[in-house]
Amino acid sequence: MTTGPQTGPQTGPQTGPRRISGKGATVPFTFAGRRLEGRAGDTIASALLANGILTVGRSFKYRRPRGILAAGEDEPNAILDVVLNGTRVPNVRATLQPLEAGMEVTPVLGRGAELLTRLLAPFIPSGFYYKTFIWPDWRFFEPAIRRMAGLGRLDPASRATAGPGGHLAVDLCVVGAGRSGLGAATRAARAGRRVLLVDRQDAPGGASRWRSGADIAALVARAEDAGVTIWTGATAFGAYENGRLGVLRQGGSLTLGDSLWEVRAPEVTLATGALERPALFQGNDLPGTMLADAALCYLLRHGVLSGARPLVVTNNDSAYPVAIALAMAGAAVTLVDARQAPAWAARATAAGVRMVVGARIVRATGRGRVDVAVLTDGQRIGADLIAMSGGWTPTVHLYCQAGGKAVWDEGRSTLVPAFAVPGIALAGRVAGDWTGPEDALPWDWAGAPDVPETGKAKKTWVDLQNDVTLADVQLAARENFASVEHLKRYTTLGMATDQGKTANLIGAAALAQATGRRTTDLGLTTYRPPYVPVPMTALAGLSRGPLQTPLRRLAAEAAHRASGATLRDYGGLLRPAFYGPDDSVIPAECRAAREGAVVFDASSLGKVAVMGPKAGELLDFLFASRMSTLAPGRIRYGLTLSEAGTVTDDGVVLRLSPEEYLVSCSSSHVRAFVASAEEWRQTRFGREGVHIHDRTAHWATMSLSGPTSKAVLAKLGIVTGLDDAAFPHMSFVAGRFQGHPARVARVSFTGERGYEISVPAGLAIPLWEALASAGATPIGIEALGWLRAEKGFIYVGQDTDGETTPQDLGFDAPRLKRREGFVGDRALQLPVAGDAHRKALVGLSRADGGTIPAGAHLIEGRPRRSIGFVTSSHLSPTLGRGVALALLEGGRARIGQEVTWFDLGKTGRATVTAPCAWDPEGRRLDA
């Protein structure tokens, strides 16, 4: 039935969107190279519409022209690249991004994009990839597909920024600053609670900004007076455990970037409203097809009339205010209502709206934009805008993320929360409350998804962003992808940046129809964070560049820089690699260690105190060798093991007093050792008898070694008695440096006579400078590695792997002799631990004196098989030949034999030797 002032196709001089009202400063920008003007307060989308632009890009798969569908976060098409002040930001959501002067806006997918894909589009339905790229191998096609996939492009020249984010704790967080949200927030704040109100729009008010006659300004003023903190341009995108919400705040400018906030609130009120659903008909993706609520938003918020001849199609009452407002703005409006006797019809007719009831739209046609609509009763109606309302879906995303479940209510044709979630309250439309002071008539907003049973399903779009058609859903159903989760994976419906906000429900309804079931029985796909795309820059926040991974520094770093050190990252520490511009200085540093005296900054070595009556007992348990038998003043080397019996670290233990030990573990294992020791202390030894303190940061330690190191140390006067008999290797003495306590330990990292001098960290630089002045040559960690390789000294983690046990390194006592329990002891008694073919540490040398590549495999047999690998390899300046360490199957039994090494296609022969290539008797420790 048709009533109203107009009949038949309508034509007129004014077609398409245009601005009809509003004030504000002009904002120049460009779109696809065209110079345009928007107004202050515009979003990019409203500015494009105001300039008559309907097509904002091409679709992802079929490259069809697409226009602006929505006015909020549900927009699937208007995703654009924007350059502002030289910074390119990809995938900007035009419906949410405020317009700024100078923006250069371009479609993510332009007309000429991927011509081949566009031509092939009819031949690539859903599931095409799965069916087609099986032979010869998916990986054969994957690179090309990955190049073609995705939206937007990153500009390496642009430095993306992130705004300041952080943490905020409140008593209540209200999400959504519409009437319901403002009311809930105000009531809570008046009760004395700390309340944060967040809303994704640029001002509070929610849909009431264009739908209700409520005095939003007064509501906002009341909320602010009550002390509510209001964040606009802030989207709560995720509900996480322990009352945490992820909130993304827009920066003041596009180039300032969004910021990420973690809001903790024991109570959350969701006043998130609802999202309008599109209608299903042929050609429903043509530019000029828009959600009815969006058309109202653009008209009343931005003064933009989206069409001069709008056709409003609906199955519920919510589109009537839209039609009336468009008519009052001067448009020639036709409203098509699927219902026979809508309550608002008379009101619409009185406003000059031409009414068609009991009919549906079948298809829209036009060249690149909407031109004509055809109804079920055969009417052809000329239109430059189709404003559609297929019902509403409450925005239950955060409720579901918080543990709730939304179910489809057939009677009300919408989603409803199935049960209450502790700490989560719902208010307004998300709770099914559609009443309000502006509603003069009963408000039938439900409207079930209307899935057409006839017509060209290939031209009926369910998911605009993923180019999923009704035919794709039907194909999936025929191929027995009959659950919504399967449908999503098979067709990609509901994926990508909009996450199917306009598509999921109608997709489920389409699948229900195709499979002869009810939407209720199908369920929904799982709602997961984030609700809106969160830029990686916002997730990273300040954690970029040098702030990305905190690196530990040496107390004497300034002295190392002044000494010309090349600094590098080693195991979470910034350390001197060598002292010079390049590694050509390393041989000289090595020779200085063997011929004179060198100093190495060893401050990062662990200094973990274990104190108490049970300290020895705990250390006996933690180490593979006994420590409680150590005499005060003495030092012992030891290994720590995992419970699987594998080596986790090595180090030395100093017994400071009968009830106090100091563990010097390796630099990168300090925190792991402390954590492990603390766990065993608390779980096995109790809290009373032993305590563990990490003193590492308090002390700076310089390792002095070399044949003349004793003379160098004597010049400093830190300790008085340096006689070897009184101060032998593996002992320590207390001393003083510049009036402060110091400790000198006789240990060796290089195989030469060595002293570790520890002073409070504030004296690190004076000690370094004193040692240098006394004749010690600085060496970096690279030279140390070379020197250690000559001696067969291991680096745990480099010269061991996840299976290396003490006996593989030549330490048989823990397995064969220790009787009392210690960490890893049981694993050492397993048969596999005694297997003679285990990989063991050996040395390697080449007859020609050359080096073997570190990482090279040791191979044997045909076909060749790896029997081990090279862990460290250097050209020894001391020996004048290459030295290498390796883990080799049955290694100790192979000493003297030749093996073949293989590396990147090269092979060679090497002789297996003992690990220690320099001073195996250890005479130089006292030289």
Added chain:
Amino acid sequence: MPDADRATFWPAAPDWSRARIEGRGVTVTAAHGDRGVYLLSGPQDAVRALAATHISGVCACLLPIAPDRALMVTAPEVTLDEGWQDGVAVSQLSDAHVRIDVRGTAAEALLFRASPSLALAGDGPLASAAVAFAGVPVLVEKRPDGAKIHVELPLTPHVWHWLLAALSETEVHP
């Protein structure tokens, strides 16, 4: 490990005795080695008793870290022997920490930004002074107009440069 010299990528640490950041309603200063700082662990009563006999001077405090662990900040001239003392384990950490003092009208927002634990505590006391701050473990001593952040010396450059970056951005306030 990259082969390049990373000395430029990782900015040098400032001289802590002169380090200062000022602006956006926040003043940040640092101090190192000017207080007696001791880690005490053992039964709570014993720890408190030991601390009571040694704690003195300006800014002296006992920061709870764990049920059996606390950090005593005392006058620099106070000396306490390390080791096992009547059921309490004692370690001197005077040189282990740099104390970063954050104060000012915008200090709270900056501190909340850096640490979820501080944001959660709000105006209230911290159950434990050990919190994550700028992504690393620190000990926090709350003050009426800000906080003193005890950062392990090796991690102090990171926290300092984090504060510099945070305060150079456009906004700190929520």
